[in-house]
Amino acid sequence: MDQNIEKFDVVIIGASLSGNYLAFLLSNFNLKIAVIEEHQEIGLPFQCAGIISKKLTQLIDLPKDIILNQVKKAKIFSPSGIYIRLSGEEQPYVIDRVALDKLFYQRVKSNNKIQYYLEEKFISFKYITEKHKKSVLIETNKRKLKSKMLVGCDGPLSSVSKLMGIKNKLIYATQIRIKANFDQNEAVMWFDPKWKELFGWIVPEGNKIYRIGLGSSKNVAKNFQIFLKKLDVVFDDKLDQQGGIIPYGYMNKSAFDNILLLGDAAGQVKATTGGGVVMLLTAAKYAAFCIKNCFKNNRFSKRYIEKLYEEPCKATIGKQLKVHFLIRTFFETFTDADYDMLFQIVKANKIEEIVSLYGDMDFPREMVIKLLKNSMFIKFIIRIWRKNPLILIKILKIFI
Ligand SMILES: Cc1cc2nc3c(=O)[nH]c(=O)nc-3n(C[C@H](O)[C@H](O)[C@H](O)COP(=O)(O)OP(=O)(O)OC[C@H]3O[C@@H](n4cnc5c(N)ncnc54)[C@H](O)[C@@H]3O)c2cc1C
Incomplete structure (x- = not known):
């Protein structure tokens, strides 16, 4: 040797x-x-939005100064601007990655x-x-x-x-940090079929600084410009910019x-x-x-x-990663109208409450089981299923 x-x-x-x-x-x-x-x-280089559930402090001994902010509520927007508001126990940290x-x-x-x-x-x-x-x-x-x-x-x-x-399937993400006047206590997610694999986000870092980003498998830069326009944010006002790659699938x-x-x-x-x-x-x-x-x-x-x-x-x-992938597999088939319909059903049928009470950023199985007991939610799922019968094969592939 x-x-x-x-x-x-x-x-x-x-x-x-x-x-x-x-x-x-x-x-x-x-x-x-x-x-x-x-x-x-x-x-x-730093490549993260840094929003992490409170489980972080159960998993590791985390010095307080690594936590920059704690998010109290979240808003999730459909492509046409209908939103659902979530608040609850989740309250994730925004950290110095x-x-x-x-x-x-x-x-x-x-x-x-x-x-x-x-x-x-x-x-x-x-x-x-x-x-x-x-x-x-x-x-x-x-x-x-x-x-x-x-x-x-x-x-x-x-x-x-x-x-x-x-070989991992990959999503590309881009993010800027910027001074702005959004809500310091609120994280925001924007869905859109154009960037179907992920979403646009606003994460409040604290001190009026926000991490605004978007992930998608293609045209990330172009989609990011569309997203910033929607938010009325000027790209050139950024403090700095990050980019990164995210694996997509399950373990x-x-x-x-x-x-x-x-x-x-x-x-x-x-x-x-x-x-x-x-x-x-x-x-x-x-x-x-x-x-x-x-x-x-x-x-x-x-x-x-x-x-x-x-x-x-x-x-x-x-097991949980499979549930995340299942949820995403459904989202991928959505049109603008499907998003709007889902958000309206969620608003009108107390589903926001289920999501707030049982929503867990990391372990969503319990929430999904509760949702599947809601008749309006089931009707919506069946509608999506009928439109995309192939989704059944995709789901079976995940779990078999
Ligand atoms: C834009 C963006 C936003 C994100 N936001 C969040 C979030 O809000 N919350 C969350 O939980 N997760 C988030 N993530 C995901 C999270 O950042 C990753 O899951 C995490 O960083 C993975 O850590 P890792 O150590 O496995 O890999 P990485 O952080 O990717 O680190 C891999 C390391 O390996 C090194 N390396 C690679 N190849 C070689 C080589 N050949 N030789 C030597 N060194 C090598 C790299 O330089 C790097 O340091 C985000 C990711 C991105 C891209």
Whole structure:
């Protein structure tokens, strides 16, 4: 074996939230870990609207200064401008995403078992077998590393998942931060069939600054201009601009011999909102448990990683991600008139109350079950179904 090859127990690709949080969770296990990040500074470029449910503080110990604002209510607009108003217990946080990415890096960077390689790009890997034991030989643009485990935390365009034959469907998003006079306590979503896979958003950051963005699989820049015009916002007044890519679907295959995928790389993102933070933090806990046991029991097979990581993820966040995808699959068939009809039904039949009471940004199953007990809602679903009989096949594909 080449003397210049550096040896680690775990190599993590990507030092954004998934990679840093996993390194933090593994930091007490006495493992030698390398984290490879192609950018120079952790957290940058910043690519997030930063709106995250209150589960965030149940999942991690969050310093107060990372929370910039808390949203008390939400308005959801149909394409023609009919809106429903939601208020309730949800009240998500608006966070400083750069600070959140840096938080776990700062907690582990002085740990002499964890080595960060910044401004370094993962290129490829191959399996090697020595004395009947399989491990992974990893190549970056600067070095070679040998490791028992490789973890792909390298985001929506993950090279690790591509090498495992997985390709995410992608949505493109753009966002500006701007000073304006909207409501500081209110998040806003605009639906439109033109940008059918996601929506336009206004997220109040605090101090009269708003994050206004839009996600769509095509013509994002053009659709964003239409959206800003609708809001009477001038693009050139922006403080700064962000862009980014969001995986679209529900959880991918994420366990392989000596390898696992986490976060956007594994498609652990809600198809309704593009939000991934709560999902990846939940999955990271299973990933850390799995990796710890792989080393304890000297077992690194695909089956073992499936059992300890992929299956628990699928049984928890995976189930919910399927419901998000189901909701989005319905929305994708909507015309302007369908949106208007749905919003009118919601307003006239106390469905706003159901959504306010049972709506959960991350775990929508309970709300969907309640909605399916409402006769007007069922009639609407049957109408959509009749217009698009193929939707049944799409839904069966999600759940079978
Ligand atoms: C515009 C936008 C708005 C969003 N808003 C929200 C929101 O409001 N709430 C929410 O919960 N989620 C939101 N999300 C989703 C959320 O940002 C992601 O789910 C989350 O960032 C995923 O984290 P990650 O660590 O898995 O991947 P990423 O954050 O994508 O990080 C991947 C890291 O890997 C590095 N990398 C990639 N390839 C390589 C390579 N070959 N070598 C070395 N390093 C590499 C990248 O530089 C990056 O640092 C939004 C996403 C976008 C794009």
